[in-house]
Amino acid sequence: MIYFDNAATSFPKIQEAYKAAYSAMTEYGANPGRSGHSLSIRAARAVMSCREELAQHLKISEPMRIAFTYSATDALNTAIMGLLNRGERVIAGPYEHNAVMRPLKELEKEGQIELTVLKTTDSEEIRSAVKPNTTLGVFSHASNVTGEITDLMRVSRVLGEYGIPLLADCAQTAGVLDISPQATGAKLIAMPGHKGLQGLHGTGALYIAEGYELRPLRYGGTGSLSESMYQPTEMPDALESGTQNLVGLAALCEGVKFVGGHIDEIREYEGFLTDNLREMLAELSGIRVLRTGSSEYVGVTAFTIDGCTSGEAADFLSENGICVRGGLHCAPSIHSILGTLSTGAVRVSVGLFNTLDEIKALVSALQRLLKSLR
Numbered sequence: 001m002i003y004f005d006n007a008a009t010s011f012p013k014i015q016e017a018y019k020a021a022y023s024a025m026t027e028y029g030a031n032p033g034r035s036g037h038s039l040s041i042r043a044a045r046a047v048m049s050c051r052e053e054l055a056q057h058l059k060i061s062e063p064m065r066i067a068f069t070y071s072a073t074d075a076l077n078t079a080i081m082g083l084l085n086r087g088e089r090v091i092a093g094p095y096e097h098n099a100v101m102r103p104l105k106e107l108e109k110e111g112q113i114e115l116t117v118l119k120t121t122d123s124e125e126i127r128s129a130v131k132p133n134t135t136l137g138v139f140s141h142a143s144n145v146t147g148e149i150t151d152l153m154r155v156s157r158v159l160g161e162y163g164i165p166l167l168a169d170c171a172q173t174a175g176v177l178d179i180s181p182q183a184t185g186a187k188l189i190a191m192p193g194h195k196g197l198q199g200l201h202g203t204g205a206l207y208i209a210e211g212y213e214l215r216p217l218r219y220g221g222t223g224s225l226s227e228s229m230y231q232p233t234e235m236p237d238a239l240e241s242g243t244q245n246l247v248g249l250a251a252l253c254e255g256v257k258f259v260g261g262h263i264d265e266i267r268e269y270e271g272f273l274t275d276n277l278r279e280m281l282a283e284l285s286g287i288r289v290l291r292t293g294s295s296e297y298v299g300v301t302a303f304t305i306d307g308c309t310s311g312e313a314a315d316f317l318s319e320n321g322i323c324v325r326g327g328l329h330c331a332p333s334i335h336s337i338l339g340t341l342s343t344g345a346v347r348v349s350v351g352l353f354n355t356l357d358e359i360k361a362l363v364s365a366l367q368r369l370l371k372s373l374r
């Protein structure tokens with residue numbers, strides 16, 4: 001089986017992540033931070049190590065400004081629901097995933113907030129969207145459809161002219177690009193643990209700069225201040241009610257460690273595979289690779305095929321042992337811009353363990369498909 005759906009979740013993960021998960025499950029699978037016994041303390045240490053590792057990766061000095069979440073969606077909801085107040089306005093980038101659009105649209109529908117969705121990421125368009133009540137900008141670092149990268153530092157500088165913080169959706173860039181506050185200018189950074197960072201399903205994180213306090217999405221036990229029936233206000237407990245995903249975070253710790261030490265090689269290797277894929281696709285008549293115009297991309301490529309829907313193509317590839325994703329990828333905004341709302345697109349997303357031979361196998365399967373459509 002050839003797996004090209006790493007934008008949804010990376011697979012396989014590095015061996016160290018599996019080993020750490022197994023060891024957390026079988027050697028010290030207690031509830032982290034809830035009790036004073038040795039296994040609970042060991043579990044809490046594992047969670048703390050992951051937080052410290054991620055802080056180092058994000059080049060921040062304060063690990064406690066990172067809240068663990070269940071996914072990038074959970075991190076984005078935590079930021080959006082926790083930060084915005086009635087009457088405020090948000091500027092959203094043009095290519096946002098439903099993990100951003102749905103919470104924003106829900107708040108807009110309820111009359112809680114006003115929303116401007118941009119058509120491009122041009123600085124002038126951002127400037128002209130700013131209104132006196134704008135309090136947040138939300139932009140993805142790279143599109144999960146075209147893979148195209150947005151220069152978040154430029155975006156955050158433009159927003160910063162008006163004192164507006166940037167919430168960065170780094171779902172497709174965590175583990176591949178520098179997503180640190182220094183590199184993105186973001187005050188809030190949402191990321192999945194289970195994609196480029198090599199952690200397991202059910203992990204994600206939200207970095208929140210000093211000076212930003214969020215209302216929690218969930219209230220409950222944190223293992224701290226148990227005498228109080230009110231939610232602790234200290235980070236990260238304020239945002240981390242409920243039992244932590246010890247197994248997932250133990251794996252994520254190893255993932256972040258690995259990725260941190262190899263980020264340039266990862267970017268280069270995934271770039272090599274993607275450049276090759278795009279060159280080979282350009283040779284196939286009847287295939288159109290989707291782009292909005294940015295010249296830089298991560299390892300995500302989407303295309304349409306004349307004469308067949310993306311679902312039919314994905315099914316054909318699956319029958320031939322190749323896993324890709326058809327449809328709209330939870331991102332109707334960008335498909336609307338690209339004119340592919342009705343057809344969807346085939347998305348190929350590469351990861352650490354893909355090879356050039358697998359790209360060639362994909363391209364030859366596509367050649368067979370094209371031939372069968374003639």
Ligand SMILES: Cc1ncc(COP(=O)(O)O)c(C=O)c1O
Binds near residue numbers: 072073100
């Ligand atoms: C750009 C983008 N944002 C958010 C998400 C949601 O991530 P998660 O699956 O961790 O909830 C995804 C998932 O593919 C994504 O690509």
